[in-house]
Amino acid sequence: MKSAGLCLIRVLCANALIFSAALAVAQESDLPPGVIARQGDAVVSLQDIDAYAQKIPETDRVGFFDNPKRIESVIMNLLLQKQLAAEARRDKLDLDPAVQQQIQQSTDDTLARVAMDHYRKTLKLPDFDELAHEYYLTHKDEFVVHGAVDVKHVLVSIKERSEAEAKARVGEVEATARAHPEQFDALVEKYSDDPSKTDNHGLIEDAASGNMAPPFAQAADALKKPGDISPITKTEYGFHVLKLVARKPDTQRSFDEIHTALVEKLRSDYIVKQSDNHNSQLRGKPLDANPDLVASVRTRFLPAGGKLPSEQAAEINAAKLKKAAEDAKNAKSSQ
Numbered sequence: 001m002k003s004a005g006l007c008l009i010r011v012l013c014a015n016a017l018i019f020s021a022a023l024a025v026a027q028e029s030d031l032p033p034g035v036i037a038r039q040g041d042a043v044v045s046l047q048d049i050d051a052y053a054q055k056i057p058e059t060d061r062v063g064f065f066d067n068p069k070r071i072e073s074v075i076m077n078l079l080l081q082k083q084l085a086a087e088a089r090r091d092k093l094d095l096d097p098a099v100q101q102q103i104q105q106s107t108d109d110t111l112a113r114v115a116m117d118h119y120r121k122t123l124k125l126p127d128f129d130e131l132a133h134e135y136y137l138t139h140k141d142e143f144v145v146h147g148a149v150d151v152k153h154v155l156v157s158i159k160e161r162s163e164a165e166a167k168a169r170v171g172e173v174e175a176t177a178r179a180h181p182e183q184f185d186a187l188v189e190k191y192s193d194d195p196s197k198t199d200n201h202g203l204i205e206d207a208a209s210g211n212m213a214p215p216f217a218q219a220a221d222a223l224k225k226p227g228d229i230s231p232i233t234k235t236e237y238g239f240h241v242l243k244l245v246a247r248k249p250d251t252q253r254s255f256d257e258i259h260t261a262l263v264e265k266l267r268s269d270y271i272v273k274q275s276d277n278h279n280s281q282l283r284g285k286p287l288d289a290n291p292d293l294v295a296s297v298r299t300r301f302l303p304a305g306g307k308l309p310s311e312q313a314a315e316i317n318a319a320k321l322k323k324a325a326e327d328a329k330n331a332k333s334s335q
Contacts (some may be wrong), residue, residue: 013064044082126270128266129259133255136258138253143253145250147250148206149206149207149247150203150206151203151220151244152188152204153194153241153242155190156173156238167232175335177229196302198320204220216235219233219242223243
């Protein structure tokens with residue numbers, strides 16, 4: 001039964017409750033131990049799956065294979081790949097020097113990846129618990145949770161009026177708000193173009209968060225006491241005047257709260273830095289290159305009589321500049 005191995009995979013992944021039935025099907029198969037599927041003369045084994053999995057980050061492998069359709073796709077693609085590779089060997093395509101060079105590059109790609117994985121896994125790591133505690137003590141401000149800032153605002157839009165008109169209108173709002181902050185609600189109703197004011201009456205909660213336009217968030221964060229009025233602030237929506245409604249106090253996160261995440265970050269940063277340093281050392285070795293051959297690569301794949309994209313772009317740009325100069329000359333002569 002040629003499809004029994006693949007059938008077993010589907011059944012096991014789809015529903016563990018019918019494991020015994022799938023096992024009975026598998027026992028009827030003539031597949032050798034460890035072979036998942038066979039198609040023609042091509043076979044896919046668990047070792048093939050393990051090799052394929054090396055291309056997937058270790059942290060993503062469980063999620064990747066937790067999908068029956070994806071497992072089926074991997075197995076079928078591997079079977080197709082093996083059958084095509086067998087055809088290539090049969091036709092002696094693997095003896096072509098260009099193909100052999102590609103095979104060597106593929107081997108080098110794999111070995112380079114394995115070498116870097118080995119380097120990272122064998123790195124001697126420092127005590128990140130101690131480093132995390134030292135980092136926390138010297139960077140406590142990074143672990144402050146800023147209290148929510150709630151404001152009310154008036155938006156004077158520039159969508160249907162000129163910028164000069166908007167500036168004049170928002171100037172009136174700011175002046176009145178500073179002179180009579182208790183009238184801010186009335187200013188919202190009278191002047192604000194924010195369509196949401198019908199529901200929120202100008203109130204924006206957590207206005208200093210990253211969810212807001214940066215200039216708006218910065219203006220909100222600069223307000224310290226309830227009742228404070230902001231300077232006129234411009235965003236893509238227009239001009240704003242803000243009034244601070246409430247500001248919750250900042251809170252300091254404890255070391256215990258951030259310990260696990262900080263240790264993981266320091267470990268990850270350390271491994272990345274050491275890996276980059278290792279690669280830099282390799283890249284920094286004395287280099288000898290043939291300038292003429294390096295330059296020849298640029299046109300190596302250019303068809304006879306063809307032009308490089310950069311040359312085509314230069315010609316188009318030159319033509320545009322020439323036309324612009326001629327248009328300017330004609331316009332001047334017609335005056």
